[in-house]
Amino acid sequence: MTTYCRICEPLCGLEATVEDGTVVRIRPDKEHPLSKGFACPKGIAMAEVQNDPDRVLHPLRRRPDGEFERVSWDEALGGIAARLNALRREHGGSSIGWYFGNPATFSYSHPLWLNGFMAALKSPHLYSAGSQDVNNRFAASALLYGAPVLVPIPDLKRTDLLLMLGANPLVSHGSLITAPRIRENLSAIVARGGRVVVADPRRTETARAYEHLPVRPDGDARLLLSMLHVIFEEGLQDRAACARQASGAEELRALADGFPPEETEEHTGVPAATVRRLARDLARADRAVVYGRTGTCLGRYGTLTAFLIDAVTLVTGNLDRPGGAVFGAAPLWLDEILRLSGLATYGRTRSRVGGYPDILGTFPAGVMAEEITTPGPGRLRALIVSGGNPALSVPGGESLGRALDELDLLVTIDLYVTDTGRKADYVLPATTFLEREDLPLPFLQNHLTPYVTWTEPVVAPRGEARQEWEIIDALARRMGIGVGAFPLQRLAHRLGVRPSPRFLVDALLRTGPAGDWYGLRRLLGWRGGLSLRRLRKAPHGIVLGEHQRTGTLRRRILHKDKRVHLAPPEIAAEVRRLAGEPEPPDGFPLRLIGLREMRSHNSWMHNAPALMRGGRVQAARINPKDAAAYEIEDGAPCRIASPHGSIELTALVTDEMTEGTVAVPHGWGHRGGWRTANAAGGANVNALASPDPADLEPLAGMARLNAVPITIGPA
Ligand SMILES: Nc1nc2c(c(=O)[nH]1)N[C@H]1C(S)=C(S)[C@@H](COP(=O)(O)OP(=O)(O)OC[C@H]3O[C@@H](n4cnc5c(=O)[nH]c(N)nc54)[C@H](O)[C@@H]3O)O[C@H]1N2
Ligand SMILES: Nc1nc2c(c(=O)[nH]1)N[C@H]1C(S)=C(S)[C@@H](COP(=O)(O)OP(=O)(O)OC[C@H]3O[C@@H](n4cnc5c(=O)[nH]c(N)nc54)[C@H](O)[C@@H]3O)O[C@H]1N2
Ligand code: SF4
Numbered sequence: 001m002t003t004y005c006r007i008c009e010p011l012c013g014l015e016a017t018v019e020d021g022t023v024v025r026i027r028p029d030k031e032h033p034l035s036k037g038f039a040c041p042k043g044i045a046m047a048e049v050q051n052d053p054d055r056v057l058h059p060l061r062r063r064p065d066g067e068f069e070r071v072s073w074d075e076a077l078g079g080i081a082a083r084l085n086a087l088r089r090e091h092g093g094s095s096i097g098w099y100f101g102n103p104a105t106f107s108y109s110h111p112l113w114l115n116g117f118m119a120a121l122k123s124p125h126l127y128s129a130g131s132q133d134v135n136n137r138f139a140a141s142a143l144l145y146g147a148p149v150l151v152p153i154p155d156l157k158r159t160d161l162l163l164m165l166g167a168n169p170l171v172s173h174g175s176l177i178t179a180p181r182i183r184e185n186l187s188a189i190v191a192r193g194g195r196v197v198v199a200d201p202r203r204t205e206t207a208r209a210y211e212h213l214p215v216r217p218d219g220d221a222r223l224l225l226s227m228l229h230v231i232f233e234e235g236l237q238d239r240a241a242c243a244r245q246a247s248g249a250e251e252l253r254a255l256a257d258g259f260p261p262e263e264t265e266e267h268t269g270v271p272a273a274t275v276r277r278l279a280r281d282l283a284r285a286d287r288a289v290v291y292g293r294t295g296t297c298l299g300r301y302g303t304l305t306a307f308l309i310d311a312v313t314l315v316t317g318n319l320d321r322p323g324g325a326v327f328g329a330a331p332l333w334l335d336e337i338l339r340l341s342g343l344a345t346y347g348r349t350r351s352r353v354g355g356y357p358d359i360l361g362t363f364p365a366g367v368m369a370e371e372i373t374t375p376g377p378g379r380l381r382a383l384i385v386s387g388g389n390p391a392l393s394v395p396g397g398e399s400l401g402r403a404l405d406e407l408d409l410l411v412t413i414d415l416y417v418t419d420t421g422r423k424a425d426y427v428l429p430a431t432t433f434l435e436r437e438d439l440p441l442p443f444l445q446n447h448l449t450p451y452v453t454w455t456e457p458v459v460a461p462r463g464e465a466r467q468e469w470e471i472i473d474a475l476a477r478r479m480g481i482g483v484g485a486f487p488l489q490r491l492a493h494r495l496g497v498r499p500s501p502r503f504l505v506d507a508l509l510r511t512g513p514a515g516d517w518y519g520l521r522r523l524l525g526w527r528g529g530l531s532l533r534r535l536r537k538a539p540h541g542i543v544l545g546e547h548q549r550t551g552t553l554r555r556r557i558l559h560k561d562k563r564v565h566l567a568p569p570e571i572a573a574e575v576r577r578l579a580g581e582p583e584p585p586d587g588f589p590l591r592l593i594g595l596r597e598m599r600s601h602n603s604w605m606h607n608a609p610a611l612m613r614g615g616r617v618q619a620a621r622i623n624p625k626d627a628a629a630y631e632i633e634d635g636a637p638c639r640i641a642s643p644h645g646s647i648e649l650t651a652l653v654t655d656e657m658t659e660g661t662v663a664v665p666h667g668w669g670h671r672g673g674w675r676t677a678n679a680a681g682g683a684n685v686n687a688l689a690s691p692d693p694a695d696l697e698p699l700a701g702m703a704r705l706n707a708v709p710i711t712i713g714p715a
């Protein structure tokens, strides 16, 4: 059976061998037009997750003695609905919250239904992995373009110079860009005489393959401001592009004025001469682009950094241009649907705790614990967690755990009893992606090569596992509420029908810009025409073009003046905050950053034996000079302490780290129902991050998981 992988963003084509209703093997799909026979070890190991003996296959309920017992769906949904309705009666819908994790966004139906559920409850308590991942990028786009989901992708196939900040696509396989075989795209840039420059505090797999620009953690905003400084100072800006596309270029110039590279050098670790050279190269290159990912998102200035990334691209004349940063389009009216549904918001509401702006209707997960523990109207009393493991992925260790314990009701919808689920009152079994149909809805506009695909489930759900939307629908029925995030859905509800996600997506495809318009397109004598039926006949998907179109920005900007705003007051305030940055706390001179490994996926693939072979452990990577200074030996246990907590890990002394920086992968230290994962040891690195809502990044509520001040010592 042909399908596609929904673990990470390239969405590689997979071929699953099914025998007697069981997936016995997964191989890469050789006929997939983009991944062409590539899949990484995680995609292959999905068969082990699928068949994992530790998977939850039946609803579980916590007994008074603390143990889980198997119950029927009827009992589970009935029990949950009764408790939620009791809370609604006593405290209102705003006492109920939802956290959805990263895998949720890989399902087309799951986010739609949970958004609809929360809209019906009129609860503001919606949280996601986004505040630990990309919400700063959405905030930056809201400020730049007036449209949070208008996020450009680097046009790798046509660029001559890629400046990449805080991303390691040779391991992560690319994020906020869907480009299977991304290594080939990067190497092709060099092969045609171009350059790939990788700004990272660690000499990563990607940095090693191309040009490494070592930068201090959290140095990116200053680095980019210094580049702008040089570009404006030397008159290298593309004046025509600034005049045509933007407003506020002069104000931006004034903001950058205070950041000459000679002065930021001390903070960024990048020599002024290097910054000047890079700025000139970028401005003079025919086609250049700046791209940043999680390394630029999880610091103190995430929104500012994401904003500056596009600002530099625009000022050098590379925004919305072939080989620059391009705005991908989906073959359905995604912008319009999001806008009409009222889902594409930034700062429409503010969180009760911390007063953070909402992003696409979600608040920062970093306030969740205090929303639970802070009395008063709107207190969060019940939480449903679907496809997420906040106990390990959100800042805060013990304090977050204690807050979860205070909930009146915690429900998880997952494949496993996770580190979060072990605290739950109910654990509901979800299907894997191999057990559900799908369309890569949120990724359609991130495709480097425009593409669309649809998959049917390759096997029936194991045990009593159910798709999330089915669970949500059943729960909503029992609670006596509708589910409607979409205008179309709400309309249907008013007419008394509950359309399936499959029906909805077919309607969206058929009425979309590339749709078959229910046959009208053919009648007009035009080619093409998408529908679910057509997609089902193309198991390897359909390539819709060679490149994303350019020259579309003006049409898609939602600011009234149709210009990119280069100096909004929020950004000016962030630049002032940066300039007046307080000294870090005494006693924590080193900086902690994250790290992704090929055979881990956030917190959830540590139970697959194929990925855990060779006695893998979670290690802290430390530069030899730091190791010597703090008396740490390679392979020996070491202690890492921050103002908020301390953990013990094995030290891995390596000169791939820049001095003063320690890298630790997240998503370890398991205590759930996954035996192999539990046995792998390690610690929750996010126990070192600040659990204080006041420490979140102000414009997007981003968790500060990188550049955490720490100290180290032998354990
Ligand atoms: N220190 C540090 N912390 C980080 C990061 C970092 O770089 N450093 N990265 C952050 C980022 S980018 C992210 S995205 C987050 C991830 O944060 P989360 O999404 O909260 O955590 P995951 O570990 O991805 O957990 C996903 C859960 O979904 C379950 N699951 C898998 N597939 C399905 C499915 O189809 N349906 C359902 N219902 N469940 C499923 C898995 O079993 C797992 O329990 O972590 C963030 N945390
Ligand atoms: N194998 C594997 N692949 C994955 C995942 C996984 O867990 N495992 N997770 C998936 C997910 S959820 C996501 S969001 C993507 C993330 O995709 P990427 O962002 O490409 O992945 P990371 O490896 O986290 O890369 C972040 C880089 O930022 C660097 N960095 C840290 N702090 C700073 C800083 O202050 N400045 C700069 N310039 N660099 C910094 C780190 O050293 C690291 O190399 O990966 C996805 N792919
Ligand atoms: S890179 Fe690996 S995990 Fe990501 S989509 Fe491809 S096969 Fe799946």
Ligand SMILES: [Mo]
Binding pocket: 102, 129, 133
């Ligand atoms: Mo992520």
